[in-house]
Amino acid sequence: MQTFITKSQTTQDIIKGLELSKNLFVSSIIIGEPHTGKKSLLRQIFTDTTIISAKDKIQLESTLESCDEIIITDFELLDNISKYDLSNKKIIATANYIHNQQLIDDTFAFIYHMLPLKDRKDDVKLLASHYLECAKKDLGLNTNIDINKIDLDLSNNTKSLKQSIYRYVMRQNMNIDDIKSAIYEYIYQNLEGKNGYKEHLHIYEEPLLNAGLSKYKSQLKLSSILGINRNTLRKKILEHKIDA
């Protein structure tokens, strides 16, 4: 089974609290942004406990009738809570946000707050390395990739982090036919109107100018490499609002 990856002291304290409460009849909730690892954590600790999303009200009702211990995800979606008797159950829950502070306070003895990835710098490094290895394995890539060159996206926690790494690894794995094929797919879906040539030219020109400027540092040198006039290059740079 996959071990929950963390170096964050706060997350380790949450794990410790949950591990200790495994043998206690107490209700716990982890509150935090989506994709911060709340559900994975509970799955790892409470291996035999039934997990139900509050989205699935019918299933939730029948599980509450038959189980004394239950994991409820998306707890914030649970409306009309008075119809459920949670007081004599061991409820372990996750919520993306606090929808009713009093309800949370009254229902749960243990209220944990999972930090977003942007506040868990050590975890970002660990997870990024983990996802990079997974991506290389999944995409059959053996070359070394410098993780520091990847623009890690933490806007949607692990989900966007994983996406940004897979996208980067995929790009490293592309050959000229893959690139042509990707551009073909894009243009095929988006080409319309009366000015299609000019509107899609940036797909070629922007990466060309960005890569050239990064590689040769000087506009003079780049104009010579590209075989175009320096003024034309300058005009293109301004046109595409490239930071040169």
Add this chain to the structure above:
Amino acid sequence: MLDINFQSFIDSDNSPFVLFDSSAKVLYLNSSAEILFGYVTPQEIYDLALQNAPLSFGYHTTNIELSFDSFSFYAITVGYENDEQIYIRLYNTPRIKQQNKLDKSRLITTDINLLLEANLALFKTKNQAKIHLIADLDIPNFKLNQNQFSKLLRKILDSFLNAKEIEITLKFLVGEHIIIDNKRHGVIQLLIKSTHRDCSNDDDIYTLAQKSCCNVSLKENRTSIEIPLMID
């Protein structure tokens, strides 16, 4: 006139009684005073006796509100019949009887040290305070509504959220008891101390303590909970 020896009666009296000599040395104390001296020095009680002594030989009772840790008193009687000895009796403030009917079906045999450790792990996710924990690992497992009590602990610990250093002591209180449903139970005391405390949730703490049949004492910089040791 009848000559009656009241010593055995005083020995078992629930209110502390102490006899001092003129140099503040304790000549006699009953069992209740013995427990009290775990929380206050004999010198403090002696000074209290001198301050409230009658002007001449005899006895004098003063209504005075006193509290030492979780002990509170509403009056004292100080007396002396010669210049060599002085005695003091402190009158216990009656405790409010637990009104809550305890739901025994939700009581679970509990390792209080484990429950405390889980609560401290939660607290540490919110606060980086240095915690000094003195726990008595010999406390036997006893019955507790774990969820209810943990809510109380969370509220109490949260009142120390801004503390930099916290001292927590968990111990068995010798000679003390809590009566629930006419049954005497021993007492486990959880004492949490720091430099200051947030008092804004004190009403919630009192309510939750009552639901768990615990006595709680809230001071400016410390909280003490007396937990009934319900073995059966």
